Amino acid sequence: MKWSPIACLRWWERVAFRSRRIVRAAAFGNYAHEEIAGLLKELYPDVAFIFRVGPGQKGIDVEVPEKFISDIGHQYLEIKPRTPSGERRFYRQLEGWGVGPVQS
Numbered sequence: 001m002k003w004s005p006i007a008c009l010r011w012w013e014r015v016a017f018r019s020r021r022i023v024r025a026a027a028f029g030n031y032a033h034e035e036i037a038g039l040l041k042e043l044y045p046d047v048a049f050i051f052r053v054g055p056g057q058k059g060i061d062v063e064v065p066e067k068f069i070s071d072i073g074h075q076y077l078e079i080k081p082r083t084p085s086g087e088r089r090f091y092r093q094l095e096g097w098g099v100g101p102v103q104s
Contacts, residue, residue, distance in 0.1 A: 030055050033079050037062070044072065053079065060097075 033053035040049060040062065050063035062077035069075050078093065080086035 026055075029081075032081070033061065036079050040077075044068070047072065 037049075037051045037053045040047075047068045048065055050065075051061070052059045052063075053061050060076045061079045064072045064075050064077070066075075078090055080090045
């Protein structure tokens with residue numbers, strides 16, 4: 001299995017967050033998940049990703065269909081902020097899911 005500890009890391013920094021004001025961290029996280037899912041759809045229009053990015057959805061944020069794994073480079077993507085706490089949460093989730101190793 002291939003994992004990415006900071007999903008879409010290269011794109012995360014390029015996402016142009018719109019000018020709407022987001023005050024709560026949870027609201028920002030929901031917004032970021034939606035934006036990154038949309039960006040993946042734009043970048044790979046032929047890939048039928050499985051997204052679990054809605055508020056309250058459990059499990060891995062993005063699953064890549066098997067036939068597209070070599071194109072994307074990962075089978076699973078987890079969207080987290082590029083912060084120490086985001087990375088810690090990511091690794092706690094991996095441990096809880098019983099998966100690994102990861103690719104940074």
